[in-house]
Amino acid sequence: MAERKVRVLVGTRKGTYIVQSDARRKSWKVGAVSNTGRDIFHVRADPRHAGTLYAAVNSGFWGPILYRTLNWGKAWEEVATPLTPVSGKREPRFDDKAPPLPVVNLWHIEPGHASEPNTVFVGADPHLLFRSDDLAKSWQPIAGLNEHPTKSKWNPGAGGPCVHTVIVDPRDARRMYVGISAAGTFRTDDAGEHWRPTNRKVEAGFLPDPFPEVGQCVHHVALDPANPDVAYRQDHGGIYVSRHAMDDDWDRVGKARGGPKDDFGFCVTSAEALPGRAFFVPLQGEARTTPGGGLQVWEWNDTGRRWRTLMGPKQFPGDFGVHREGISADALDPAGIYVGTTTGQLVYSADAGKRWAQVPYQFPGIHSVQVTV
Amino acid sequence: MTVVHLDAMLREFAPDGSLRSDAPTVAALLDELEGRYPRLRSKLRDETGAIRKFVRVFVDGEDVSRSPGPTASLAGAQTVDILHSIAGG
Numbered sequence: 001m002a003e004r005k006v007r008v009l010v011g012t013r014k015g016t017y018i019v020q021s022d023a024r025r026k027s028w029k030v031g032a033v034s035n036t037g038r039d040i041f042h043v044r045a046d047p048r049h050a051g052t053l054y055a056a057v058n059s060g061f062w063g064p065i066l067y068r069t070l071n072w073g074k075a076w077e078e079v080a081t082p083l084t085p086v087s088g089k090r091e092p093r094f095d096d097k098a099p100p101l102p103v104v105n106l107w108h109i110e111p112g113h114a115s116e117p118n119t120v121f122v123g124a125d126p127h128l129l130f131r132s133d134d135l136a137k138s139w140q141p142i143a144g145l146n147e148h149p150t151k152s153k154w155n156p157g158a159g160g161p162c163v164h165t166v167i168v169d170p171r172d173a174r175r176m177y178v179g180i181s182a183a184g185t186f187r188t189d190d191a192g193e194h195w196r197p198t199n200r201k202v203e204a205g206f207l208p209d210p211f212p213e214v215g216q217c218v219h220h221v222a223l224d225p226a227n228p229d230v231a232y233r234q235d236h237g238g239i240y241v242s243r244h245a246m247d248d249d250w251d252r253v254g255k256a257r258g259g260p261k262d263d264f265g266f267c268v269t270s271a272e273a274l275p276g277r278a279f280f281v282p283l284q285g286e287a288r289t290t291p292g293g294g295l296q297v298w299e300w301n302d303t304g305r306r307w308r309t310l311m312g313p314k315q316f317p318g319d320f321g322v323h324r325e326g327i328s329a330d331a332l333d334p335a336g337i338y339v340g341t342t343t344g345q346l347v348y349s350a351d352a353g354k355r356w357a358q359v360p361y362q363f364p365g366i367h368s369v370q371v372t373v
Numbered sequence: 374m375t376v377v378h379l380d381a382m383l384r385e386f387a388p389d390g391s392l393r394s395d396a397p398t399v400a401a402l403l404d405e406l407e408g409r410y411p412r413l414r415s416k417l418r419d420e421t422g423a424i425r426k427f428v429r430v431f432v433d434g435e436d437v438s439r440s441p442g443p444t445a446s447l448a449g450a451q452t453v454d455i456l457h458s459i460a461g462g
Contacts, residue, residue, distance in 0.1 A: 061382065061427045061457045062416040078412060084420045102419030 006330055007072065007372050008338055009053060010346060011040035014364035016055050018073045023373075025336050025350035030361045034076050035067060042325055044109040045372035048117045053372075054079075054136070056106035056122070064106045066122065068136060081106070082122050082130035082139035101126045108325070110166035113173030121176075123163030127154055129178060131192065142192045145178065150197060150214045157181025157217055157236075164324055165221050169228055169245075177221065177231070177246065184216035185233070187246050198246035203237035219266045220324040226275030230302060234268040234280060234324075241278075241302055253300060259307045260298055262291055267322050271329035271337065274352060276303035279310070279329065279337055281322045289319040297327075297339060299353060310337070310353030316345065325368030332373055340366030375447050377402065380456045386412040394453075399430055400443035402453060417455065418443065429458045 008019040008028075015033035039058040046052040055067040055076065066081045083103050104125040112119025112131075120132045122139070128146050130139040145163075154161065158181075165179030174191040177198070184199035197214045204216045217236035224230035233240040239254030254263025260282030270278050278300045284291045294313025301308065321342035330336040334352040341347075344363040349356045378391045387410035396402035400422065407414045418424045422443055429438045430445070431454040437445035447453065 060460055061425070062386075063419060063425055065416075081415060083415055102421050102423070 004332075004373055006332070006336065007045070008328075008346065008348075008359075009043035009045060009368075009370045009372065010340060010363060010366055011043040011055065011325070011368035012344070012364040012366050013039055016040045016043050016057075016067075016073070016076075017363060018053075019346065019359055019361075023332060025330075025332075025348065028359045028361075030359070031073060034073065038065075039105075040367060041106060042108050042368045042370075044111065044370055046111040046120070047372070048111060048114060049135075054109040054120070056109055058105045064103050064124070066106060066109075066136060079136040080132070080138055082124060082128075082132075082141075084128065084141070103128065104160060105162065107162045107164040108166050110168060113168050113170070115173050119173075121166045121168070123166045123178065123180075125160040125162040126156075127151065127161045127163060127180060127183070129163045129166065129192075144188065144193045145186065145195045148186070148195060150183070153212070153214050154180065154183035155215065165218065167221060167223060169223075171228060175245075177223075179218040179221050181219070182217035182236070183214050185218050185221060185246060198242070199250070201249040201252070202233070202235055202240055203252070205237055220268050222268045222270045222278060224275060224278070224302070225270055225272045230276075232268050232270060232278035232300065232302075234265050236264065236285075238263045239265070239268075239280060239300065241300070243302075253302075253305070257305065257307065259300065260291070260296075265322070266324040267327040267339075269327045269329050269337070271335035271352070272331045273333035273335040274329070277301050279327060279353070281327060281339060283322065287319070288321055290322075293317055293319075295320045295322075295339070295341065295345075295347065297337065297349075297353060297356075310349070311347075311356050315356055316347060316358070318343075320345070323367050325370070326366060328369045328371045330371040330373050336371065338369050338371055340369040342366060375402075375450045375453055377406075377453045377455065379406075380454075382457050383413070383416075383455065386410055386416055394447075396447055398443070398447055399432070399437060399445040399453070402447060403443065427458045427460045429456045430454070431456070 004023045006021045010017040015036045018031040042056040057065045067076045069076045108123040110121040122130045129142045167177040169175035186195040199216045202216045219234045229245040231242045240250035264285035265283045292313040295316040297311040299308045338348045342365045346359040
């Protein structure tokens, strides 16, 4: 049997890197950078097509460009980029009274459900979600979300008005969730025709009504691998859990349950081998850097309803930033957990957080980390 | 007939560095270029037709990127240079 390869896909401020190891995850080989000099907000493997990766490239000169490789990054090609259909002879699909807005940045690439192998989703700025059913040859805007009745109440986050989290329920292709800054989370049960806000009891302390239907600044969401009805949410307003597919009140489990003193942060992930748990990197709300003098990783155990510090601040001292796609876990057992910082450190644990090390390479500032095995 | 020069960074999307065109306006020229080099679509201007922030179009040495912009006439123009602007420190 061939040795399993572990590939960490790293999107940085200056290009895409693929960092490779074997299942032991002790030594790493950093591959050649691609799309040099460009902002790569997200690099995503398509688990339905071995070797296929997508990269959300945002060029300061040429705008957003979607790239794909079919051979694990040996060669990348430009594929169709989702754009607002307002130019040329294409029919406008948006409200004629609203000024047409171009796509500014591509934020998140999400392969569709396993039963829909040609479907891919892209979340973008400004507040747009697109769907392709031909593996990124063409794109359709999802009007049910893009023209949502609550849209006038949506605001931009600090990174812009972006659809940054897109999740397909692994049990049901028709059920999806999105996270939008600063609008909150939404759920569809009919493949995107209709969406309903799912933000009950999530605090938006920056608005006159601190618990509105929409307007929350969700930062990222991860589903529990063993029970996809459980969602872990890192929000501007703290760390929350939903245990009923976002139909319930979100339970704030951050600082209220002995978690990080400041439960602000951007990223969250879960691991296949660690059901009932989620992993966070706390940040200071004002500075957007790690509190306590060093990089930290915290684990929320939703089964036991308790927190544990997996990495304390002493091993990697300093003031680090971590973006919303900056943490990922692999599908091995014991789970590997990977964190990329905005100053270019890639740290990892190959044993579910017991011990941590740094990949010996100084990357450009890291936007996204995703692991594929 | 206008001679059109594309800067080196654009060769990724348009392999020819220069060509000739009878387009009457900058917008028509960009349409023509995007037809000839499909990968140029959305690189020089966004979906609204606006020339991107760091793209500059010079007609006979005059920067028309912002004013008058894509509607700039090319009647009688000898050369058009399409460049990326300096976006460094």
